[in-house]
Amino acid sequence: MNKEVFEILKKELKYIALIFLLLVITFKIIYFKEDFFIVLRVAFSLFWLFLLPGYFIMLYWAEKLDFAERIIVGSGLSAAIIGISSYYTGLMGPGIKHHVILLPLLVMALGFAAAIAKKKG
Amino acid sequence: MVQIKLDIEKVFLVVFFGLFLLLGSGFLFDHKLRHDFPYAYLASDAFQHETRAESIKDMGNYRNEASYIVMGIEGAVGYYPPVLYHLSVLLSHLSGLEVYDTIYFTVFLFAALASLLMYIIIRQFSRNAAIISLPVSLLVFSNGLYSGFTWGNWPALLSQFFLIGVFWCTARIDLEKSFILLGIFLSASFMTHTSEALFALVYLLLFFICSTLIEKKFNLKTVKSLILGGVLFLMLAFYYLVIFKGVWVPRQPFAFSSAAVWDNPTIYLFDFKVLLIFMIAGIIFSLIFIKKSLVPALASLAMLLIGLGNYYGFREKAFQLRFFWPIFLSFLIGFGIYHMLKLIVKEWKQLYSVIVSSVIVLAILINSVPFMPHYSRLETSGIMDPYHWEAFKWIEKNTDRKSRIYFFYGDIYDQDAVLRSTKRTHALVIPEDYADAIGKKEIRRSYDTELPGDGGGGAPYRKSFFSFGFMTEEAPPGYLTGKKDICTYDYLVFDKVARQPVFAQFNLLMAAELQNKGATKVFENPVSIIMRNNKVGADCIEQRSF
Numbered sequence: 001m002n003k004e005v006f007e008i009l010k011k012e013l014k015y016i017a018l019i020f021l022l023l024v025i026t027f028k029i030i031y032f033k034e035d036f037f038i039v040l041r042v043a044f045s046l047f048w049l050f051l052l053p054g055y056f057i058m059l060y061w062a063e064k065l066d067f068a069e070r071i072i073v074g075s076g077l078s079a080a081i082i083g084i085s086s087y088y089t090g091l092m093g094p095g096i097k098h099h100v101i102l103l104p105l106l107v108m109a110l111g112f113a114a115a116i117a118k119k120k121g
Numbered sequence: 122m123v124q125i126k127l128d129i130e131k132v133f134l135v136v137f138f139g140l141f142l143l144l145g146s147g148f149l150f151d152h153k154l155r156h157d158f159p160y161a162y163l164a165s166d167a168f169q170h171e172t173r174a175e176s177i178k179d180m181g182n183y184r185n186e187a188s189y190i191v192m193g194i195e196g197a198v199g200y201y202p203p204v205l206y207h208l209s210v211l212l213s214h215l216s217g218l219e220v221y222d223t224i225y226f227t228v229f230l231f232a233a234l235a236s237l238l239m240y241i242i243i244r245q246f247s248r249n250a251a252i253i254s255l256p257v258s259l260l261v262f263s264n265g266l267y268s269g270f271t272w273g274n275w276p277a278l279l280s281q282f283f284l285i286g287v288f289w290c291t292a293r294i295d296l297e298k299s300f301i302l303l304g305i306f307l308s309a310s311f312m313t314h315t316s317e318a319l320f321a322l323v324y325l326l327l328f329f330i331c332s333t334l335i336e337k338k339f340n341l342k343t344v345k346s347l348i349l350g351g352v353l354f355l356m357l358a359f360y361y362l363v364i365f366k367g368v369w370v371p372r373q374p375f376a377f378s379s380a381a382v383w384d385n386p387t388i389y390l391f392d393f394k395v396l397l398i399f400m401i402a403g404i405i406f407s408l409i410f411i412k413k414s415l416v417p418a419l420a421s422l423a424m425l426l427i428g429l430g431n432y433y434g435f436r437e438k439a440f441q442l443r444f445f446w447p448i449f450l451s452f453l454i455g456f457g458i459y460h461m462l463k464l465i466v467k468e469w470k471q472l473y474s475v476i477v478s479s480v481i482v483l484a485i486l487i488n489s490v491p492f493m494p495h496y497s498r499l500e501t502s503g504i505m506d507p508y509h510w511e512a513f514k515w516i517e518k519n520t521d522r523k524s525r526i527y528f529f530y531g532d533i534y535d536q537d538a539v540l541r542s543t544k545r546t547h548a549l550v551i552p553e554d555y556a557d558a559i560g561k562k563e564i565r566r567s568y569d570t571e572l573p574g575d576g577g578g579g580a581p582y583r584k585s586f587f588s589f590g591f592m593t594e595e596a597p598p599g600y601l602t603g604k605k606d607i608c609t610y611d612y613l614v615f616d617k618v619a620r621q622p623v624f625a626q627f628n629l630l631m632a633a634e635l636q637n638k639g640a641t642k643v644f645e646n647p648v649s650i651i652m653r654n655n656k657v658g659a660d661c662i663e664q665r666s667f
Binding site: 022026027029030031032033034035038039041042044045046048049060061064065068069072073075076077079080081082083084086087088090091095096097099100103 | 130131134135138139142143146147150151152153154155177178181182183184203204205207208210211212214215216217218226230231234237238241282283286289293296297298302305306308309312313357358360361
């Protein structure tokens with residue numbers, strides 16, 4: 001395992017946790033009539049589907065792009081990848097409710113593996 | 122010092138993100154994420170998308186269209202670009218919210234991200250211009266454009282986010298393996314709403330020409346990235362490309378024609394008012410600095426020209442692109458303001474940009490500021506109400522899947538995609554014929570009727586992998602529209618209230634007449650009655666004058 005990638009992860013996962021906290025607070029302010037646990041669950045869902053997979057995909061370009069750019073672009077990229085792959089996975093068989101766990105995990109793993117491979121290569 | 126500057130920027134971005142969502146969806150959603158029925162839906166298209174996503178959630182995939190979407194026809198191939206639907210279903214499964222909430226929320230979320238992504242593109246060229254440009258994005262919620270959200274132009278809006286992703290890829294074309302990013306964003310745009318992907322191709326061609334002219338050489342690396350990105354796009358989108366070519370191209374062939382106006386609310390250049398002056402200044406300055414500002418300038422100018430394409434051939438597709446004009450054109454406006462101010466203030470600091478940006482936010486929000494386009498606050502529950510929703514859900518949960526439902530006159534049924542919420546094959550009386558019966562004081566058994574549904578794709582089926590037939594074209598004459606015998610339907614739905622009370626009174630009379638001949642009232646609430654026809658195909662109503 002590449003130490004450099006883990007150093008980046010160690011540093012930036014703190015920022016990610018901070019973003020999660022900010023997202024929950026922001027949502028609770030905007031949707032103040034909503035139950036807190038719904039807000040929490042929606043924020044977690046957005047993290048799981050878009051932000052975390054996006055972050056891991058963009059790790060490959062961590063040297064060239066700052067954290068904010070990677071998070072914003074990565075979230076969009078994750079939406080693109082997961083939206084497209086969910087369509088095809090559904091056509092091939094596994095129902096969409098199974099994609100919820102499977103696809104983001106797969107995208108995160110691929111992103112992480114690509115970043116490690118780049119450092120090694 | 123650098124650290125402090127970065128923190129100010131991030132705080133600014135977080136505040137803007139929150140403000141964008143508050144102005145766009147906070148007020149509109151009544152500050153809730155979860156609603157009891159499709160909330161703030163203002164047109165049929167919104168229901169069209171919501172019901173299709175809901176059907177995908179039910180089926181687990183988008184291999185086929187649900188029969189209640191395509192006029193009761195079973196086995197039609199799923200033909201609409203699928204990405205938005207899949208994202209909203211995934212979010213629904215994970216968050217526990219209903220699909221009608223997640224699909225709407227997804228569109229607002231990615232509109233906010235679109236503003237931030239445009240900011241990132243502009244920032245690469247000028248951080249000050251980016252900060253000043255950002256608040257212009259809030260005008261996507263101005264009077265003429267908010268309908269893009271509320272009327273359900275959702276796939277176009279999400280696809281425009283991915284289009285900005287394509288712009289970003291060209292700004293970072295020098296990144297190692299940038300073609301992967303390009304191919305993915307281009308595919309997502311195509312598989313969300315195809316016309317934006319075609320505009321992306323126009324942009325990429327312009328980018329290639331302009332970058333070659335500016336660099337005065339053929340940049341092989343750029344060419345390689347563009348070609349590989351294109352190849353990846355073809356691979357990722359191949360399956361849906363076949364559907365697009367086999368269904369959309371023959372069913373709705375695009376013919377170039379001009380249209381000065383659109384039958385939907387939209388924005389025209391003069392609606393930017395004083396910002397138009399800054400936009401013109403921005404065009405001039407960005408052309409002066411074109412070597413450095415190529416991507417934001419080219420993206421803005423290309424979207425300006427394509428958005429004006431209604432005058433030279435792009436018809437409604439050009440108007441749809443204008444939903445994001447405030448985001449696309451924010452660079453020109455922000456850059457114009459920045460450079461005009463720099464003519465006065467020589468030593469420009471980032472703090473000044475934040476102040477100018479805040480002033481623009483206030484000018485957009487405060488309606489009394491003259492010569493400015495403004496934010497248009499919207500608070501409405503939309504065309505759906507809890508009672509109709511209760512009736513639709515009763516039908517979904519209490520009737521056989523094969524049941525056929527007949528809807529008599531209801532005020533909201535002219536937005537006919539609402540009826541797909543029943544998840545049953547449905548027919549709708551044509552109001553003119555119903556009014557004719559009322560005028561002639563006749564209780565009839567047959568009325569002019571339509572089978573509402575998504576007929577644009579023709580209910581396609583596969584003849585082979587590459588070839589499609591269309592079941593609507595092969596259906597017997599009179600299947601989709603014509604006189605229908607109401608006695609052949611399993612359930613009949615009547616609204617008890619209407620803007621014109623005579624319709625409601627006649628509805629009640631019809632329900633009573635059915636009951637006299639053996640139909641059963643199975644559901645009633647303050648606005649709707651549902652009758653079960655116990656003699657399907659037999660004489661269920663006495664035809665007479667009254």
